[in-house]
Amino acid sequence: MQTAEIQRRWLDFFGQRGHTVVPSASLIADDPTVMFTIAGMVPFIPYLTGLVPAPYPRATSVQKCIRTLDIEEVGKTTRHGTFFQMNGNFSFGDYFKEQAIAYAWELLTTSERDGGLGFDEKDLWVTVYEDDDEAIDYWRRVAGLPLERIQRLGKEDNYWSTGQPGPAGPCSEIYFDRGPKYGPDGGPAVDDSRYLEIWNLVFMQYLIDDVRSKTEFRIVSELPKKNIDTGMGMERVAFLKQGVENMYEIDQVRPVLDRAAELSGRRYGADHEDDVRMRVIADHVRSSLMLMTDGVTPGNEGRGYILRRLLRRSIRAMRLLGVEEPTFAELFSASRDAMQTAYPEVAREYDRVSRLALGEEETFLRTLSSGTTILDLAVADAKQKGSSGLAGDTAFLLHDTFGFPIDLTLEMAEEAGLSVDRAAFDSLMSEQRARAKADARAKKQSLADLSVYREFRAKGETVFTGYEYLQTESSV
Numbered sequence: 001m002q003t004a005e006i007q008r009r010w011l012d013f014f015g016q017r018g019h020t021v022v023p024s025a026s027l028i029a030d031d032p033t034v035m036f037t038i039a040g041m042v043p044f045i046p047y048l049t050g051l052v053p054a055p056y057p058r059a060t061s062v063q064k065c066i067r068t069l070d071i072e073e074v075g076k077t078t079r080h081g082t083f084f085q086m087n088g089n090f091s092f093g094d095y096f097k098e099q100a101i102a103y104a105w106e107l108l109t110t111s112e113r114d115g116g117l118g119f120d121e122k123d124l125w126v127t128v129y130e131d132d133d134e135a136i137d138y139w140r141r142v143a144g145l146p147l148e149r150i151q152r153l154g155k156e157d158n159y160w161s162t163g164q165p166g167p168a169g170p171c172s173e174i175y176f177d178r179g180p181k182y183g184p185d186g187g188p189a190v191d192d193s194r195y196l197e198i199w200n201l202v203f204m205q206y207l208i209d210d211v212r213s214k215t216e217f218r219i220v221s222e223l224p225k226k227n228i229d230t231g232m233g234m235e236r237v238a239f240l241k242q243g244v245e246n247m248y249e250i251d252q253v254r255p256v257l258d259r260a261a262e263l264s265g266r267r268y269g270a271d272h273e274d275d276v277r278m279r280v281i282a283d284h285v286r287s288s289l290m291l292m293t294d295g296v297t298p299g300n301e302g303r304g305y306i307l308r309r310l311l312r313r314s315i316r317a318m319r320l321l322g323v324e325e326p327t328f329a330e331l332f333s334a335s336r337d338a339m340q341t342a343y344p345e346v347a348r349e350y351d352r353v354s355r356l357a358l359g360e361e362e363t364f365l366r367t368l369s370s371g372t373t374i375l376d377l378a379v380a381d382a383k384q385k386g387s388s389g390l391a392g393d394t395a396f397l398l399h400d401t402f403g404f405p406i407d408l409t410l411e412m413a414e415e416a417g418l419s420v421d422r423a424a425f426d427s428l429m430s431e432q433r434a435r436a437k438a439d440a441r442a443k444k445q446s447l448a449d450l451s452v453y454r455e456f457r458a459k460g461e462t463v464f465t466g467y468e469y470l471q472t473e474s475s476v
């Protein structure tokens with residue numbers, strides 16, 4: 001089942017059950033304090049918190065998401081993308097726990113022929129918040145799930161709150177058992193790779209205050225209007241439905257992975273490290289494509305810096321696959337072809353996006369080729385001396401002279417099995433900042449000194465040419 005088909009079935013299912021179908025919002029969240037849209041519920045936050053009355057009692061969406069928190073997992077687990085799509089159904093004071101459980105179960109277990117996702121009931125497990133007997137009761141009654149496949153977990157795993165006074169409540173998550181080939185049995189509480197989390201149901205039920213942490217707070221009361229917020233990972237369902245091993249092998253991602261393999265002349269599946277690199281490339285290229293389509297441009301801070309990191313990590317992964325030439329033209333067009341049916345804006349924005357990507361690639365390849373030699377020498381030197389780390393001044397030199405951000409040095413050193421003396425690097429950086437400040441002060445002072453001359457001029461006692469001189473100098 002193609003990803004587009006899963007999306008269609010999802011929206012049809014909830015659409016037919018009274019949910020307003022809401023198109024995906026941008027990856028750049030409306031809220032300036034939020035870097036990216038990290039979940040399907042983000043565009044609905046004002047309705048869920050009650051800040052703004054919801055314009056509909058129920059809604060459903062397939063939302064583009066970015067989670068950079070998961071960047072280190074990409075390619076190593078089967079299930080973490082920096083970009084992914086979260087399918088959600090939402091109730092704003094309308095239906096609650098029992099109905100949410102019933103809908104999820106129906107969509108998952110209805111046969112493919114009858115428009116469902118066709119999972120075998122026997123492969124599904126759920127977790128609930130440990131005190132939520134109500135949820136356990138519904139899973140047994142409504143879904144007919146045996147007690148052995150319902151596990152209780154604590155607040156760490158199965159409680160949702162914003163970390164602020166306001167709405168909060170227990171969660172219940174649905175897992176798919178991939179079988180003994182993928183790990184020990186015992187359910188999702190024991191193993192999260194054999195048991196794949198596919199869907200999180202959040203029951204916003206209480207008003208909380210005295211919030212000390214995500215797990216320490218006081219329940220004030222039941223909410224007068226209880227909400228439902230759910231999120232199903234579409235890539236995770238797609239990889240199960242497509243009979244592949246992980247989310248990087250699905251129809252929307254695999255073509256980029258294949259192109260990376262082709263360009264490097266290495267075969268996917270032949271070497272674990274290379275496979276991880278190909279998966280990282282496929283993921284990061286897609287995330288960058290989607291971010292740039294939504295208007296993010298590479299830069300040195302905030303969203304632009306995250307994008308730059310994704311682009312640079314892809315370039316480095318290609319290099320580790322033995323390719324030093326530019327490859328973005330090919331990789332990005334492969335990703336465009338795989339994503340443009342679901343997101344027509346990808347095709348519309350592509351000229352601009354590819355110019356940005358190619359520009360970034362060109363600059364970074366130059367940076368890399370000059371700095372890598374220095375880094376390689378320093379690595380060889382450290383190893384010869386039996387040291388387990390790179391000196392802070394090497395990291396500083398790379399930063400200062402070759403434009404290597406510290407993240408890059410840390411990552412490249414780690415690949416070589418070395419740490420970096422971060423404290424020494426940081427202190428060199430602050431020395432440099434202090435120097436720059438002192439320079440700026442000195443410059444200001446010398447400018448201030450000119451006031452003496454200005455006074456002379458005002459008195460008409462001398463001819464002052466300093467302004468012309470200074471102006472020519474500063475315009476150079």
Ligand code: ATP
Nearest residue numbers: 067070079080081084197198199200231232233236
């Ligand atoms: P995990 O424990 O696997 O990291 P999560 O508990 O952080 O997932 P939720 O915050 O509950 O995920 O998000 C809801 C759903 O979105 C998950 O059940 C999963 O199907 C999907 N999802 C979450 N993070 C990712 C990701 N990085 N890549 C792909 N799908 C994801």
Ligand code: MG
Nearest residue numbers: 067069070080
């Ligand atoms: Mg997670």
Ligand code: MG
Nearest residue numbers: 157173197200
């Ligand atoms: Mg989880």
Ligand code: MG
Nearest residue numbers: 173197199200
């Ligand atoms: Mg979860």
